[in-house]
Amino acid sequence: EAQVTQNPRYLITVTGKKLTVTCSQNMNHEYMSWYRQDPGLGLRQIYYSMNVEVTDKGDVPEGYKVSRKEKRNFPLILESPSPNQTSLYFCASSPWTGRTDTQYFGPGTRLTVL
Amino acid sequence: AQSVSQHNHHVILSEAASLELGCNYSYGGTVNLFWYVQYPGQHLQLLLKYFSGDPLVKGIKGFEAEFIKSKFSFNLRKPSVQWSDTAEYFCAGWYNNNDMRFGAGTRLTVKP
Numbered sequence: 662e663a664q665v666t667q668n669p670r671y672l673i674t675v676t677g678k679k680l681t682v683t684c685s686q687n688m689n690h691e692y693m694s695w696y697r698q699d700p701g702l703g704l705r706q707i708y709y710s711m712n713v714e715v716t717d718k719g720d721v722p723e724g725y726k727v728s729r730k731e732k733r734n735f736p737l738i739l740e741s742p743s744p745n746q747t748s749l750y751f752c753a754s755s756p757w758t759g760r761t762d763t764q765y766f767g768p769g770t771r772l773t774v775l
Numbered sequence: 776a777q778s779v780s781q782h783n784h785h786v787i788l789s790e791a792a793s794l795e796l797g798c799n800y801s802y803g804g805t806v807n808l809f810w811y812v813q814y815p816g817q818h819l820q821l822l823l824k825y826f827s828g829d830p831l832v833k834g835i836k837g838f839e840a841e842f843i844k845s846k847f848s849f850n851l852r853k854p855s856v857q858w859s860d861t862a863e864y865f866c867a868g869w870y871n872n873n874d875m876r877f878g879a880g881t882r883l884t885v886k887p
Contacts, residue, residue, distance in 0.1 A: 665818075694875065701784070703865060704819075704877035717873065720776075751819065763809075764875075766819040 663688045665767035667752050673773045674742055682737045682770050684752030692757035693735040694719070694764065695727065697748040704751065710735055711757060742774040777803040779868045781878035788856050789886050796851040796881050798840075798866030803874075808849040809867040810840055813880075819865065825849065836860070858887045 665686045674680055686693065694709040696719075706719030710729040724746055726738040735754075739746060750770045755762035782797035800806055807826040811819045823834025830842040840851045849866060866878040 696877070701879055703781075703879040704867075706875050706877075709873065709875070711873070719875070753819075763821045763824065764819075766811075768818055 663765070665752055665754055665765050667750075667767040667770050669770060670768060671771050673775065675775050676743055677741050680739050680742060680772075682739075682750060682752075682772070684735045684737065684767060685733050686735075686752075686754040686765070687733065688754060688756075688765065689732065690754035690756050690765070691732070692755045692762070692764075693729065694753045695725070695735070695737050696751045696753065697721065697746075698751060698769075699748050707737070707750075742772075744774045746772065747774045748772060777801050777806070777868065777870045777874055777876050779866055779876045779878040781864075781866050781881050783881045784879070785882045785884070787884045787886065790858055791855050792885075794851070794853040794856045794860070794883070796864055796866075796883070798849045798851065798878060799847050800849065800866075800868045800876075802847065803868075803870045805871040807869045808840075808842060809869070810834065810838070810849075810851050811865045811867060811877075812862045813865065814862045822851070822864075856883075856885050858885045861885045 668683045695707040696704040705721045708727040710716045752767040753764040755764045778801045809824045810822040813819045823832045825832045825842045833839045864881045
């Protein structure tokens with residue numbers, strides 16, 4: 662089944678404790694992206710990647726890192742999480758034949774930073 | 776900076792009522808427009824998209840949207856909503872600098 666998977670789905674952590682949220686897609690998509698969803702703000706793009714080893718900042722990259730060493734994986738890294746990073750995070754991928762592509766979203770990761 | 780705005784935060788309708796959700800995008804050169812839906816507990820999924828051609832776009836589940844360039848709008852419509860349309864709806868624009876912008880979302884509640 663074609664899908665985007667994220668792990669973990671739920672995470673409670675404490676300020677300053679490094680964490681990684683994994684994202685994997687099995688559709689051989691070139692484009693992958695991370696978003697955070699906050700009430701009243703919708704989805705905001707954190708980082709995106711147009712191919713292996715190619716990443717770029719989105720709208721709200723501060724406090725986050727990403728890497729794209731393999732086509733299928735695009736982990737989101739919070740080196741020193743803070744309470745303002747408490748949010749619902751979505752990973753997405755698309756074939757990238759242009760900006761007309763549909764994005765396929767993962768199930769979301771709900772992160773709470775205490 | 777580019778932006779996409781949605782006017783309605785929460786819309787409550789009765790079944791069979793007509794729906795129109797507003798979406799406006801800022802000018803930024805070429806922009807491709809999308810409506811995504813998030814049903815309770817589910818992933819975001821595509822309803823419809825516009826990038827060229829006929830400005831009236833038809834999507835899944837009876838939804839349609841009209842691209843009006845002069846108004847920078849891409850409103851979502853459905854003639855008769857069902858209880859199963861209860862969800863959150865997001866308008867999004869993919870700008871030509873690879874910037875993807877989402878609106879804040881509109882929560883739709885359909886009363887049976």
